[in-house]
Each structure stands twice: as C-alpha cells, then as structure tokens.
Amino acid sequence: MQILGHTLYLTVLVLVALAIPQGALSHTHDTLFALGAVGLWRYTWAGTNFVRAIWYQRVAFPAMKRKVMALHAARLTPPRSFFLVTSFKIEPEVSTRVYQSIFAAAANSACGASVVASVVEGADARLIRTIFAQMRADMSGVTLLVDQIAGTGKRDALAKGLRVIAAQAPSWRDIVIFVDGDSCVPDDIVAQSAPWFCDTRVGALTTDEQAEIPDAPAFADWFDLRFTQRHVLMSSMALAGRVLTLTGRMSVFRADLATDPRFIAQVHSDHLDHWRLGRVNFLTGDDKSTWFWLLKSGYRMLYLPDVRTLSMERQPTPSFVGSATTLMVRWYGNMMRTNGRALALPASRIGLFTWWSLLDQRLTIWTTLAGPLGVALTAVLVGPGILVVYLAWVMVTRYAFCLALSLFRGTAFPIRYPFLLYFGQIMGAAVKSFVLFRLDRQRWTRQSSGTPRAATLSDLVSTFIHVLTLGWLTLSVTIISGLL
Numbered sequence: 001m002q003i004l005g006h007t008l009y010l011t012v013l014v015l016v017a018l019a020i021p022q023g024a025l026s027h028t029h030d031t032l033f034a035l036g037a038v039g040l041w042r043y044t045w046a047g048t049n050f051v052r053a054i055w056y057q058r059v060a061f062p063a064m065k066r067k068v069m070a071l072h073a074a075r076l077t078p079p080r081s082f083f084l085v086t087s088f089k090i091e092p093e094v095s096t097r098v099y100q101s102i103f104a105a106a107a108n109s110a111c112g113a114s115v116v117a118s119v120v121e122g123a124d125a126r127l128i129r130t131i132f133a134q135m136r137a138d139m140s141g142v143t144l145l146v147d148q149i150a151g152t153g154k155r156d157a158l159a160k161g162l163r164v165i166a167a168q169a170p171s172w173r174d175i176v177i178f179v180d181g182d183s184c185v186p187d188d189i190v191a192q193s194a195p196w197f198c199d200t201r202v203g204a205l206t207t208d209e210q211a212e213i214p215d216a217p218a219f220a221d222w223f224d225l226r227f228t229q230r231h232v233l234m235s236s237m238a239l240a241g242r243v244l245t246l247t248g249r250m251s252v253f254r255a256d257l258a259t260d261p262r263f264i265a266q267v268h269s270d271h272l273d274h275w276r277l278g279r280v281n282f283l284t285g286d287d288k289s290t291w292f293w294l295l296k297s298g299y300r301m302l303y304l305p306d307v308r309t310l311s312m313e314r315q316p317t318p319s320f321v322g323s324a325t326t327l328m329v330r331w332y333g334n335m336m337r338t339n340g341r342a343l344a345l346p347a348s349r350i351g352l353f354t355w356w357s358l359l360d361q362r363l364t365i366w367t368t369l370a371g372p373l374g375v376a377l378t379a380v381l382v383g384p385g386i387l388v389v390y391l392a393w394v395m396v397t398r399y400a401f402c403l404a405l406s407l408f409r410g411t412a413f414p415i416r417y418p419f420l421l422y423f424g425q426i427m428g429a430a431v432k433s434f435v436l437f438r439l440d441r442q443r444w445t446r447q448s449s450g451t452p453r454a455a456t457l458s459d460l461v462s463t464f465i466h467v468l469t470l471g472w473l474t475l476s477v478t479i480i481s482g483l484l
Helices: 002-018 029-073 092-107 122-133 154-166 189-198 217-238 261-268 286-296 320-343 352-381 385-409 417-436 457-480
Strands: 081-086 113-119 142-148 175-180 202-212 250-254 271-274 278-281 300-312
Touching (some): 002 385, 029 189, 029 217, 029 352, 092 113, 092 142, 092 300, 113 122, 154 175, 189 202, 189 300, 202 217, 202 286, 217 320, 217 352, 250 286, 286 320, 352 417, 385 417, 417 457
Parallel strands (some): 081 113, 081 175
Antiparallel strands (some): 175 250
16 A cells, blocks of 8 residues: 555656646746745755764764763662653553553662652552552562642642652762653663763753554654654754753653752743743743753753654544644744743853754744745736646655655655645644744643633734734745745
8 A cells, every 4th residue: 555655646746747837937936946045945954964863873872872881881889760750641551551661661770760650640549559569570679659649730740759759869870760651661761871871961861752643543644753853853963962852751860960959940830031921930841941951051961762762642632633733832832932041042052053953943933934925925926837836846855855754764654744744844833933922822732721811912912923923924035036
C-alpha cells in the first residue's frame, strides 16, 4: 500500500506540473521571486539544522559519550537516582505499564533509587502500591513514596515532590528524573543518563521520543512526524550545548539543581510581567520553566539521540484537526510565553546559535504565513494560474523534506507525511500568531482548569493588535511581490 500511495502521489505531482498554464510563471515572476527568496532562507535554515544534526549524531555525540562513560567508570561511588512521577486522570492500563517501566529502571540503578509518585486519586495510590508489590525484579534498593495531593495542578505536584527529594539531601553527583504519568522510561535510563553529569556544566538532558496512539492513524502519523522533526532539531541544538526545551514527558536533572529552592520556586509559581497583559501566572509549561532557569543560570542542556522514551498519547477531541489545534495552542503558548525572556538574555551567555534559534521561533511565524498569503493575493489580483504553480511547489518541497527526514531517522514514511507536514507548518504558524498576542490564555489538555475566559477589554485589544499585524504582513507581502 505504501508503494502504491507514493506512486500515486508522484503521478499526481507530474500531472499538476504539466497542468501549469502557459505564461503563469512569467505573469507572476515578481511574486515567485519574492516568495522564493523567503523559501530559500527557510530551506537554508532547515538544511543547516540537518547538517548540524548529522554531525552531532555521527561525530560529536559518540566522542562525547566515550569521554563521559570513561569518567563515570572511574567514579568510586555511583550516583543515587530519584524518580519524580506525576499522574492525573491516567487510565489504569497506562499507569500499569508506566510504573512497571519506572520500577524496573529504579531497580537497575546501581546505588538504589527513590520513586516519588504524586497522585490525586486514592485509586491511583492503591494501584501504584500494588504494581510495586508485584514486581519480579529485586526491589530491595528501591524506596517508594506515594504522595497523594489535592488536584491543584502539575506545578504544585512537582514542587512538593522536589521538596520531598530535597529532604534526602541529594548531591551534584545524583540525578532526578522527571516522568509524566503517561510515559514509559527505558530500563537503563539511569546508566545512560547519569554519566553525562560528570561534566559539572551539564544541568539537564532529554531524550528521543516515540508515541503510541491506538485507533487514530492520522493523529499517530502526525505525532511520529513531529518527533522525527524534533529528533533533527534537538540534535542540531545539542551541538550548541543547549536544547530549546526540556521535555515534560521525561527529562533528567542534576539533583542539587533540581532541589535548589530557587529552582523549585520557579517551577511552582513561574510568571511573566507583560507590558499590556500585566502579571501572567503560568499554569502550563513547567518544562519551559525548568529549561529557562537552567538557561539563565548558564548550564548546558543535552540531548541523547540513542535513548528513547515511549509516551502513550490519546486524541483529545474526536477530530484530528481539533485535537492537533488544541495541543498546538498549549505547546506554542508555552513557547511564546518563555521566548521573549529567553531572547532578552545576552547571546554571550546562552550562545549565538541558541539565541538565533530563539529569534527564529518568532520570525518563522511570519515567513511561513507569507507564502500562502502571497499566493492568495496574486491569484486574486493577477490570475489563478499561480495556484497550480504553488500546488506543484508544495508537493515537491514537502515530499523532499519528508524524504530527508525519513533518511535521517532510517525509516520509511507514510504518504500522509507531506500533507501533515504542510498542515503542521501553516496551522502551526497561525496558532503561534494567535497565542503571541494572547499569552494569558492557558489550558491543560486533561484538566478542566484554565484561565477565566470572560470577554474583557484586553481580549479586544489583543484581537485588534493581531488583526493589525496581519494587515501589515499583507501590505508587506503585496509590496515585496510587486502587486502594487
């Protein structure tokens, strides 16, 4: 079926290319030149990240790993490990798999481990204790603490769990592993991650990811595509010594930093002081809070491309588009709320490549929207022939990009990928432009809690500024494309 799908796709591409009207290229020369220049910039940046990612995985990472493994082997005392797990409204069958993986990883820890499970429901607490009691591995070196708290949010759960771990006085040699209640960790996560903290400049690290999503094939393919793109970007950023996020599903921290009272305070009650919206208290985005604290403190944050976490996702709404949009609003809201303050840090502290990548998170909103906007304007003002040209361009470039991703990952790609890639790029840019002017809007996917959404003057002002910005973008595209 895959071969048939790819054959059909390429056949349609050839037919679309042959259907380009005569004179369409010459009549829209200025538009195509302007949009091509923007596209060249975008694909040059993507190519740069591809080359950096290949170098990191083939050359830099193996050399770094050999060095840290040798340093770790020379240690007289192995590090202690602490697992901090947060669970809220997770299905019992998922919790069973998650905690079995965590307990197995804790049992494999050379110097013992403590597992702090933060739950809300009493049924979850009983289930976790039952799973622990039924483990076949030797659990004599593992301590389990089930912390049942009020359902006041993940930030409260993380802060309380970190204070529990801090009471055990961990050192800089020890590690704390943050795990979401729907993510399975590898059995050897401690052995794979602890050696990297022999370098005292390293504050945290994160790993590759894989998603398991039953009964939603398009949603599953979208997640797989996102994780493949993430694999490339994380590898590229790790070459600079700082990734752009410490994934909330599973990341590893140096224990003395994770239990620093200032770190705990930022996780517990992070906020943004905005010139128009005032004090915006962060509800979601705890992974961005931990990342920003380490970034501003000057610590390195790494990526392990050869270690993979399994997250068990579900489609939050009945439709694919609704589910993807819901998640992007949360993800990109977290990104934009932290982006501005991260950009305010000097490039000399965080590295020029990291700083430019943060700036690109904002620029890519408008450069991505400029393409379809310019085509739509040209179709109206000049003629619809450019739509066929644009369709051929999108089909060629997205297929080529997906092919490059599949070669990098070493797997074949479903024929849905080019369509999902284009959807993710355009819808993602639209969502980013929306949340950029509404940084106060936050909502968990699983929880009903969120910021109050009664209509306010601030909402009207946000809409006005958003529309005004899109108007300036439209005018700029019109001028650059020569449509005036």
